[in-house]
Amino acid sequence: MRRLALCLLLAAGCDTGYGGFLDTIPVVDQHPEQPVQVFLAIDGLSRAAFDKARADGAFPDYSAADLMTFFPGVSDYSWMRILRAGQTPGFEIQYYDPRRNTLVNPGIPGVIEHPLKQGVADPLPCYRRFDFLGDGDLWTVQGYTDPEGALPSTLDAMFNVLAARGRSQSHFLGYLMNVDVISHHGGFARAAAMLVEIDRRIREFQGRHPGRFTFTLIADHGNAHQVAELVDPRQLLREVGVTPVEALGDPAALEAIPIVHVRVNFVSVHTAPGQRAEVAARASRHRWVDLTAAPLEGATEGRRFAVFRQGERYAFQQRSDGTLLVEDAAAWAILGVKLPVDADGSVRLTEQQAFAATVNGPYPDLFHLVASAFTNPTVLFPADVILSLRDDVASFGFHLPGTDDSLAVDGFHGALSRASSLSVVASQTRSLPPAVRADDLGDLFPALAPP
Amino acid sequence: MRITCSWLTLMGSAALVAPAAVRAADATVTAQAPAPVDGEAGAVNGLYPLWEQTGILHRPGAFQIGYNHAQVGLGRLQLGTEPILDLHGALNLQAKVALWRGDRLNLALVLGVYHLPTAAESRTVGNLYPTGFTNYEPVWLIPISLAKSVRLGERLALHWASTLLLSTSNAPDHRYAAGGQTLLLDLAATPQWHVRLHGGAEGWPVETVAHAGLSFGYVGRYLYASLGAGRRFPLDGEPANQVLLDGGLLFP
Numbered sequence: 241m242r243r244l245a246l247c248l249l250l251a252a253g254c255d256t257g258y259g260g261f262l263d264t265i266p267v268v269d270q271h272p273e274q275p276v277q278v279f280l281a282i283d284g285l286s287r288a289a290f291d292k293a294r295a296d297g298a299f300p301d302y303s304a305a306d307l308m309t310f311f312p313g314v315s316d317y318s319w320m321r322i323l324r325a326g327q328t329p330g331f332e333i334q335y336y337d338p339r340r341n342t343l344v345n346p347g348i349p350g351v352i353e354h355p356l357k358q359g360v361a362d363p364l365p366c367y368r369r370f371d372f373l374g375d376g377d378l379w380t381v382q383g384y385t386d387p388e389g390a391l392p393s394t395l396d397a398m399f400n401v402l403a404a405r406g407r408s409q410s411h412f413l414g415y416l417m418n419v420d421v422i423s424h425h426g427g428f429a430r431a432a433a434m435l436v437e438i439d440r441r442i443r444e445f446q447g448r449h450p451g452r453f454t455f456t457l458i459a460d461h462g463n464a465h466q467v468a469e470l471v472d473p474r475q476l477l478r479e480v481g482v483t484p485v486e487a488l489g490d491p492a493a494l495e496a497i498p499i500v501h502v503r504v505n506f507v508s509v510h511t512a513p514g515q516r517a518e519v520a521a522r523a524s525r526h527r528w529v530d531l532t533a534a535p536l537e538g539a540t541e542g543r544r545f546a547v548f549r550q551g552e553r554y555a556f557q558q559r560s561d562g563t564l565l566v567e568d569a570a571a572w573a574i575l576g577v578k579l580p581v582d583a584d585g586s587v588r589l590t591e592q593q594a595f596a597a598t599v600n601g602p603y604p605d606l607f608h609l610v611a612s613a614f615t616n617p618t619v620l621f622p623a624d625v626i627l628s629l630r631d632d633v634a635s636f637g638f639h640l641p642g643t644d645d646s647l648a649v650d651g652f653h654g655a656l657s658r659a660s661s662l663s664v665v666a667s668q669t670r671s672l673p674p675a676v677r678a679d680d681l682g683d684l685f686p687a688l689a690p691p
Numbered sequence: 692m693r694i695t696c697s698w699l700t701l702m703g704s705a706a707l708v709a710p711a712a713v714r715a716a717d718a719t720v721t722a723q724a725p726a727p728v729d730g731e732a733g734a735v736n737g738l739y740p741l742w743e744q745t746g747i748l749h750r751p752g753a754f755q756i757g758y759n760h761a762q763v764g765l766g767r768l769q770l771g772t773e774p775i776l777d778l779h780g781a782l783n784l785q786a787k788v789a790l791w792r793g794d795r796l797n798l799a800l801v802l803g804v805y806h807l808p809t810a811a812e813s814r815t816v817g818n819l820y821p822t823g824f825t826n827y828e829p830v831w832l833i834p835i836s837l838a839k840s841v842r843l844g845e846r847l848a849l850h851w852a853s854t855l856l857l858s859t860s861n862a863p864d865h866r867y868a869a870g871g872q873t874l875l876l877d878l879a880a881t882p883q884w885h886v887r888l889h890g891g892a893e894g895w896p897v898e899t900v901a902h903a904g905l906s907f908g909y910v911g912r913y914l915y916a917s918l919g920a921g922r923r924f925p926l927d928g929e930p931a932n933q934v935l936l937d938g939g940l941l942f943p
Contacts, residue, residue, distance in 0.1 A: 256934050257759060257775040259820030261740040262812060263923065263933065265832065266856070266894035267823050268864045363818050373818045397821075400931035404823020407898070408864065445929070 269407040276406040277669055278455045279413045279688060280442075281370065283315055284420025284653060285435070285459035289428060290664040293435035302457070305672035306599070307663040307681075310616075311533070311609035312506040312626055312654040313461030315420070316364055321618040322460065322678050324689040325366035329620050334501035336510040338621060341487045343497065371405055372398045372414040380417070387421040388434060394418065395441045402445075406452065411687040420463075424503070427650040428465035456667040458681060458688070464505065464631035464659040465651040471528050473498035473507040473627070473635050480522040488512060494519070496625070503637040505630070506654035508623035513537075517546065517553070520625045524548035531575075531603075531628040531656055533610045540565075545610050547575065558611045564589045566607075576601035599675045603656045608677065610656075628655040733885060733910030734840065734848060734877060735769075736760050738917055738935040739902060741832075742893045743873045744852035746797035746840035748789050750943070757915065757939015779814045782806045787838075797840040801852075805832040823928070828862040850875040854893065869897040883910055889921055889935065899926040906935045913941050 287306060293299060310318050317331045329335045334345045367373050374380065375397035382390040398414050405412050416438070423431040442455055474484035476498075483495040488510065496511035496519050511519045520534035536544040542559040554572055557565040566572065569579040569587035577598055579587045589597065594607040603609075614622050629635070634652040653660045665676050665684075672684075682689025736759065737743025749755065749764030762771030762785075769787040776783050783805040791798035807830040808814065812822050836854040843849055856869045871893025878886050889904035906919020919935035 255815045255817060255820040257740075257936060258779045258781070258815060259822050260933055260936075261773070261776055261781075262822040262824040263931070264739070264741045264893070264900075265824045265858075266867070266869045266897035266900075267825075268867060268897055269927070270864045362816075368813070368818055370818065372821050376819055377817070379819060396929070397931065400929040401821045401823060403925070403928035404898075405821075405825065407823070408825050448929075 263404075267404060267407045271410065274410060275451065276402075276409065276453050277411040277685075277687060278402060278453050279411065279685065280438075280455055280457050281319070281413065281415045282419050282435075282438075282457055282459050283415070283417050284423050284431075284461060284463050285457065285663055286423065286431070286462040286465060286653075286659070287662040287664045288465060288659065289419070289423070289431040289435055289463070290457075290666065292428070292432035293439065296432065296436050298436045298439035299457075299666055302455075302666035302668055303671045304664055304666040306604070306675040307459060307665045308595075308599070308605040308609070308675060308677045309459070309461045309661050309663050310678060311613045311628070311656050311661065312504065312508065313661050314502075314504055314506075314654050315460050316366070317618060318460035318678065319366040320364060321616060322458070322681055322688065323366045323369050324682055325364070325369055327618055327620050328364065330499065331508050331619060331623065332499055332501040334499055335621055336497050336499065338488075338510065343486050343499075345501075346486075367415070369413060370415040371409070371412050372401045374415070374417070383417045384421055387418040387425065388430070391418045391434065391437065392441075395438070399441070399445050402453070403449065406449075413688070423463040423465065423651045424648040425650060427467075431463070431465070431651075454668040456665070456669055456685065458665050458685075459663040460678075461653040462659060462661050462663045463651045463653045464655070464657065466632045466659070468503075468505065468632050468634040468649055468652050469528075470503065470636035470649060471629075471633055473500055473509075476507075476523065476526050476528055476627070477509075477519075480526050482511075482519050482522055491515075498635075499623070500635055501637055503634050503648055503652060504654035505628075505634045505652040505660055507627040507629065507635050509625040509627060510621075511624045513624065516624045520546065520548045521551050521553065523625065523627050525551045528629055528633045529627050530630045532625060533613060533628065533656070534625040535614045543611065543615060545614065547606070547610055549575065556607060556611075558607075558615075562591045564591075564594050564607055575603055575606065577603070577606060595675075595677070602658050604658055604662055604675075605677060606656065608679075609661070612679070628657070631655065631657050631659050731910075733908055733915050733917070734850065735762065736937070737850065737852065737873065737875050737889070738887070738906055738919060738937055739873060739875075739889050739891065739904065739921060739933070741803075741834055741856070742836075742852065742854050742871045742891060743850075743875055743889065744787075744799070744801045744836040744838035744854070745850040745875065746789075746791075746799040746838040747850075748787055748799060754942045755915070755939055756942075757937060759937040760939070776805065779811075780808050781811060781814075795842045799838045799840075801834070801836040801838055803832070803834045803836075805834075806830075807832065826860065826862065826865060828860050828865065830858060830860040830862070830865045833857040833859070846879045848877040848879075850877065852891075856893075867897050869894050871895065873902075884908070885910065887917075887919065889919070898928075900924065900928075901926075902933065904933065904935055911941070912943060915939060915941055 477484045485495045491512040496509045499508045516534040520532040524532040532548040536546050539557050544557045546553045546555040555567045566587045569581045598606045734747045748769040751766045754763035767789040771785045785803040787801045834856045836852045839851045841849045852873045854871045873891030876888040885908040887906045892901045894900045901924040904921025908917035916938035921933035924930050
């Protein structure tokens with residue numbers, strides 16, 4: 241914490257003067273006739289809120305596509321993965337390091353570090369990539385405490401930097417946190433209204449610079465927009481006979497480490513490899529849980545994964561060429577995945593077929609989301625089991641001293657459900673297919689993920 | 692952020708070594724210079740970066756070490772650097788030469804050299820003060836200012852700087868000459884406490900920006916501090932706020 245405080249002080253003291261100096265250097269307009277492609281990364285932009293804003297008249301000239309985000313859908317991890325910016329130790333600031341068998345950044349200090357360290361003093365590589373991340377050292381404080389009040393000045397600052405950077409850059413990557421915060425704190429209607437306001441400000445800006453800037457909205461996760469019951473994952477594990485611990489001991493013991501950090505509707509769990517299936521199966525029977533997912537042993541080729549619901553297992557294998565072998569394919573109908581069944585009861589699917597089979601269902605892009613949750617290299621220490629909670633349930637994450645738990649209960653993300661995971665990509669620049677994987681954004685818009 | 696070897700060290704050493712020798716060698720100059728005025732050290736520098744200058748120099752042998760400026764007075768010459776920029780790797784040096792010293796009017800020529808390393812905008816601690824400036828090649832900035840300071844009364848002084856900024860680099864887009872004019876009106880409530888109005892237009896014809904600001908300052912015998920807010924109005928861009936900040940120690 242002392243190092244963090246020093247970094248904050250340095251950030252406040254040093255960057256103010258240095259940034260102020262750089263701002264006074266004239267910048268030649270290097271391409272006055274060339275439009276600037278602006279990517280506005282709106283944290284927590286759900287498809288539902290976007291559609292409501294659109295119904296209210298916003299974003300009329302954008303081509304929009306369903307954006308299949310990740311599992312678990314949580315900001316730091318998602319932005320790192322979308323922007324192909326490198327690796328994080330875990331899905332959240334608190335993570336389990338299996339090499340040291342210890343929890344890192346636990347408790348309230350870890351929670352406090354989240355906005356301060358990642359937001360202010362020592363941003364993750366993905367946040368370094370943004371041409372505009374926030375306006376001043378207090379941006380996270382203002383953004384969290386009054387997301388609507390902070391929005392105008394944040395947009396002012398962003399448009400200023402955009403107008404200036406547009407003189408020398410052909411594309412610009414800006415970040416807005418406020419929609420995610422209002423979705424947690426204020427609910428669906430206020431999130432949609434904020435989007436309407438953002439659209440109004442974009443149009444005003446474009447009106448002042450006609451023909452110069454085109455906008456594309458991208459996002460990191462959706463939001464269930466349901467008031468949620470805050471629950472303790474440790475209690476959940478206890479109630480299904482799994483002992484919650486903070487370090488793993490006997491590999492034969494039915495024990496697990498839940499990551500309890502911020503308020504999300506998933507829980508990443510670490511356990512001994514031999515206990516993954518059992519922990520996942522047991523946890524899936526709990527009333528707070530919708531699905532669980534875990535990697536399994538016994539793949540004939542490639543990797544094998546399973547989704548559990550009410551203790552029932554739905555397994556599939558992913559081969560190295562990306563094709564899937566879905567076991568007991570008919571059973572997947574209970575998850576909204578209707579598949580043609582081969583004679584042996586299984587089905588083989590290409591990546592595209594698997595995407596098409598799930599894209600409009602209750603768990604969009606289910607196979608890819610589950611498999612990549614355990615294999616994508618963005619996370620150094622992926623979970624052994626991930627619990628996808630019901631949309632109206634969230635891990636309490638933290639209790640703020642001196643407050644009750646009524647703060648930030650208006651909507652969560654992270655789970656596999658359509659509402660939690662579905663976001664939107666919308667562009668004035670190009671037409672889009674009906675649905676896009678977040679993993680493919682860098683291919684669709686190469687400026688987002690330069691080689 | 693990379694901490695680099697800064698000119699601060701050199702300036703500090705020069706200041707420690709220089710006073711006696713300079714006083715002796717420059718006795719005629721100091722004899723002709725006006726008597727030091729309380730609080731005058733606060734008028735040696737402007738607050739708006741790069742463009743705002745004054746015609747006042749530190750007295751011979753006097754020096755200051757602060758956030759924005761580390762300077763030493765060497766008679767008609769003053770040498771200095773901007774430590775906060777050095778700390779970010781933007782090494783820089785300024786020289787100020789007194790052209791005229793009178794009771795009411797002071798004229799000075801200010802020459803600066805700044806070296807901005809590649810991607811200077813990324814050399815920050817966090818990512819919360821994004822700027823419009825980016826560079827894919829190192830850039831040299833050479834501002835040349837004629838600074839005029841006029842004492843308009845017991846409490847009021849006007850500082851007017853006319854600046855030619857030369858920018859050079861391997862990148863063609865960073866090769867240009869731009870001009871600017873700034874005004875700084877200094878109203879002293881007491882010799883120590885000041886309020887200052889800042890205004891000007893700069894960057895013409897490359898990127899013309901007007902600015903206005905208000906700051907408050909304290910100048911003691913050994914301590915000075917200034918804090919204010921400005922607003923920038925780019926002709927082709929979007930307005931933005933600017934923090935006006937300085938502070939440090941004086942060694943009279």
